[in-house]
Amino acid sequence: MKNITIIGAGTMGNGIAHAFAQKNFNVNLVDISQNALEQAMKTIEKNLDRMVSKEKITINDKEKTLNNISLNTNLNKGTQDVDLVVEAATENIDLKLKIFKQLDEICSSKTILATNTSSISITDIASVTNRSDKVIGMHFMNPVPIMKLVEVIRGKETSDKVTNTIMKLSQELDKIPVEVNDAPGFVANRILMPMINEAIHTLHEDISSVEGIDTVMMLGMSHPMGPLHLADFIGLDVCLSILEVMHEGFNDVKYMPSPLLRSMVESGNLGVKTGKGFYDYSEGIRNKKVSEIFKK
Numbered sequence: 001m002k003n004i005t006i007i008g009a010g011t012m013g014n015g016i017a018h019a020f021a022q023k024n025f026n027v028n029l030v031d032i033s034q035n036a037l038e039q040a041m042k043t044i045e046k047n048l049d050r051m052v053s054k055e056k057i058t059i060n061d062k063e064k065t066l067n068n069i070s071l072n073t074n075l076n077k078g079t080q081d082v083d084l085v086v087e088a089a090t091e092n093i094d095l096k097l098k099i100f101k102q103l104d105e106i107c108s109s110k111t112i113l114a115t116n117t118s119s120i121s122i123t124d125i126a127s128v129t130n131r132s133d134k135v136i137g138m139h140f141m142n143p144v145p146i147m148k149l150v151e152v153i154r155g156k157e158t159s160d161k162v163t164n165t166i167m168k169l170s171q172e173l174d175k176i177p178v179e180v181n182d183a184p185g186f187v188a189n190r191i192l193m194p195m196i197n198e199a200i201h202t203l204h205e206d207i208s209s210v211e212g213i214d215t216v217m218m219l220g221m222s223h224p225m226g227p228l229h230l231a232d233f234i235g236l237d238v239c240l241s242i243l244e245v246m247h248e249g250f251n252d253v254k255y256m257p258s259p260l261l262r263s264m265v266e267s268g269n270l271g272v273k274t275g276k277g278f279y280d281y282s283e284g285i286r287n288k289k290v291s292e293i294f295k296k
């Protein structure tokens with residue numbers, strides 16, 4: 001594997017591009033928005049600068065990583081002769097089905113098609129292609145350059161060969177892959193999202209403040225970050241879509257999204273990426289430690 005295309009240059013896409021480029025893969029980063037591509041390059045550069053200042057990589061490594069990434073707004077051009085596509089576009093089933101149908105038509109029959117979806121069925125995504133044995137979930141965690149886990153999700157027809165290739169590839173990125181079967185939310189979000197949703201219900205019922213709820217979970221359960229702060233990092237729109245997929249997929253009210261979550265998404269307060277969620281990020285709080293946020 002040498003040539004990789006990442007589709008979507010948002011929170012996850014830029015991190016996935018960074019991780020592959022740093023390991024010397026040729027990366028095509030594709031997004032419908034030129035602005036998203038430019039922002040992604042700025043984010044990658046800033047994150048590489050941080051690694052240089054911590055002496056984790058050299059300036060030469062930084063330049064090489066940036067040079068390994070090309071940007072494209074055209075899916076056809078961005079998927080020529082690639083071994084693997086990792087789709088990390090907006091969490092929306094119709095959008096993902098459309099992208100995979102198109103990818104199946106334009107990519108070589110050998111290309112493996114992976115998705116970074118948080119919750120949508122890999123089997124459903126694979127069903128719109130003529131290569132369901134080569135469609136797989138490659139679920140990275142946020143922030144990708146730092147987080148070790150990759151959930152590798154097998155659809156009903158994903159082959160052993162493709163699964164093994166993606167497990168090995170994840171290790172080449174210095175990640176630790178865990179193989180899981182296809183089910184709404186897979187493992188990570190099936191367990192995480194009900195906790196985040198419950199934290200939002202607890203806030204909505206005025207049982208405690210944002211800081212209070214996060215502090216209970218950090219100090220009481222040794223979580224490195226409280227659930228409301230984590231929801232801001234993930235993106236409240238992403239949390240809402242995952243809960244909706246699980247609610248529908250399991251037909252169980254325990255996954256029904258909190259009305260407060262829904263109203264925050266409707267009002268455009270999506271967390272870190274919009275500058276406001278449960279916390280205010282307008283003064284760049286994002287880079288501060290949680291303990292410093294609480295002092296404010």
Ligand SMILES: NC(=O)c1ccc[n+]([C@@H]2O[C@H](COP(=O)([O-])OP(=O)(O)OC[C@H]3O[C@@H](n4cnc5c(N)ncnc54)[C@H](O)[C@@H]3O)[C@@H](O)[C@H]2O)c1
Pocket residue numbers: 007008009010011012013030031032033036087088089090091092095099116117118119139140141142233234235238273
């Ligand atoms: N945010 C997280 O913590 C997280 C963690 C793991 C997985 N995921 C998953 O990763 C995927 C991306 O999430 P995100 O948080 O990066 O979203 P995001 O909103 O930050 O970015 C999505 C990007 O996709 C682009 N896009 C939309 N339609 C496109 C198309 N047709 N072609 C190319 N690009 C297109 C948008 O312009 C945007 O830049 C989702 O499936 C999400 O569930 C998110």
